[in-house]
Amino acid sequence: MNEKLKKKSAKMTKKDGYKNIPSVDELMSMKQSGILIEKFGRKLVLYAARELQSIMRSNANTNTKDISSSINSLEEIVNKYVLKDKTIINGTGVIIHTNLGRVPLSSESIKSINSVNSSYTDLEFNINTGKRGERHKLLNAYLNILTGSEASYAVNNNASAIMLAIKDIVGKGEILISRGELVEIGGGFRIPEVIQASGAKLIEVGTTNKTYIRDYENAITKKTKAILKVHSSNFSLKGFTSMPTKKEISLLAKKHNIISIEDLGSGLLIDTKKMNLPNEPTIQDSIKSGIDIVTFSGDKLLGGPQAGIIIGREKLIHKISKNPMARAQRLDKSALSALTTTLKHYIEDEHLIKIPVWQMINMREKEIKKRVDAIIEEIPNNVRRVKGTSKIGGGTMPEAELPTWLLSIKIPNINTEELLKNLRDLPKPIIGRINDNNALIDIRTIPVEFDKYIIQSLNKLNKKYK
Structure with a gap:
């Protein structure tokens, strides 16, 4: 088949695919859509339905009209626009983290x-x-x-x-x-x-x-x-x-x-x-x-x-x-x-005692080690303590390295990227970093009140991939 025929065939296939895409009304009339509307409001679900249809049009290559399979995609899009708790646990060890909103306030x-x-x-x-x-x-x-x-x-x-x-x-x-x-x-x-x-x-x-x-x-x-x-x-x-x-x-x-x-x-x-x-x-x-x-x-x-x-x-x-x-x-x-x-x-x-950026910079290595040991004591498997360094970040003091202690996590049957993705998918996402194929969490940049949450989350992950 020459190039012109290939293009014509692809165009016809896509055109035929358009016929199999559910209309916005069909998407909105599904029973599951009604549940989403009750929870999040019609305006948001309608916006998501239009976006889903646009995505389906750009990938029009299906031969059957499968409305029921669309609901999972619709729910995923709706969830993108739902206002959620913005609390993120910064376990990167970067104190002034521009991508995470720089620093917490006092x-x-x-x-x-x-x-x-x-x-x-x-x-x-x-x-x-x-x-x-x-x-x-x-x-x-x-x-x-x-x-x-x-x-x-x-x-x-x-x-x-x-x-x-x-x-x-x-x-x-x-x-x-x-x-x-x-x-x-x-x-x-x-x-x-x-x-x-x-x-x-x-x-x-x-x-x-x-x-x-x-x-x-x-x-x-x-x-x-x-x-x-x-x-x-x-x-x-x-x-x-x-x-x-x-x-x-x-x-x-x-x-x-x-x-x-x-x-x-x-x-x-x-x-x-x-x-x-x-x-x-x-x-x-x-x-x-x-x-x-x-x-x-x-x-x-x-x-x-x-x-x-x-x-x-x-x-x-x-x-x-x-x-x-x-x-x-x-x-x-x-x-x-x-x-x-x-x-x-x-x-x-x-x-030094009230502004978080200075609390974190001034945190003693001994204090961090004590917290890391206390966390590990509550997690039976796959977590160990390793020495590392924290960074000031935010385009500030690029050469400064603060000695710290890290939680190093390596769970069998799950690669490091997937492990970090699991941590990011938590109700309060934990953002870590990778070194030598190990997932690391630096306690320096995490308020002490989140230590119990870290213990619970890592124990659940261990149980999930046991």
Whole structure:
């Protein structure tokens, strides 16, 4: 059969297959569909029926009309769109896990979200005067206390923060950046693309591994409005390298009456040297160095909700806050309340015991081993303790490795991928990782209240594949 006849035959087969596809009305009239409608509502089941029919049309190759076999597929599609408990148990050992929502909030931050959403609140109301109040007043005060900045503003993420700052300060002018800092951030977005979207013109200086202060100075023209420094938080550059200090960049910007901006990314407020972690620049370092504008994330090492925070000189922050895009990107009352509460933990020096990201980073190896041993004691077979490392994650401290103890699971008659799939299919999914064909669960990133659930789940799996 030549190619044309093959195509014609396939087309005819598919056309004949269309006749065997149940109509949406037929799918909806099935008894089992009625049960789904009672449970989930007609609108959702109808949406799923249309999707099922579309799938069947794209795979039209059946010769018989089998309506009854469609119900399982329909139920699977309906279940895709059912709102479920979003609790996921992170057993990967990656503390700031972007795919799993970065980090949990402190219990007080969660209470603050509930509080501002269960009643009216003084979001933009001054209780004392009875007049309109400032939305960011408390947040601004806390950030000034903690960082030494003059003023601050918060938007919905750090990409928005840096774009807003550049758009307002640089406009259509030029902004200088080292070629060694043209990084890619989360979701495939790249700094050059962010700058382009802001409307500014990017001027690259230096080389990938070596950039000197003279490279910046030689590139300054009448059109230059700012120098941008980007912290390489998600990679490290070693060896034959050189970069100007923040102080040098700040002084150069002041000398030429332009603005210095830094995207610090991770939002670190505390000295981590005592935790045996790699040196990571703090927000305070940037302000002390004289950088005019600093941006950073609220949901990485800061340990708060998703937010992009802009701090720095009051005159510049005031101008940025009046930009129409600032209104479009501002934090809602939930994120604002959670972020302010997170900062309160730092103000009261209780961040290491109340903010989950620091609880996990600061968790002692001995404590993890004790929990792992207690779990194994309750599971008779196929689980053992192994030594490993946890990661900070979230594009932060890429070289940091935290010593930990892991649950290593290997059940006969089931391969590792299938085992991990079983764990993901639990009512509260447990997300693990693979190493040397063993399924691993890192207890560091799991709250202690889930230990009993892990024991029950692994015992059930052992019984299932006995």
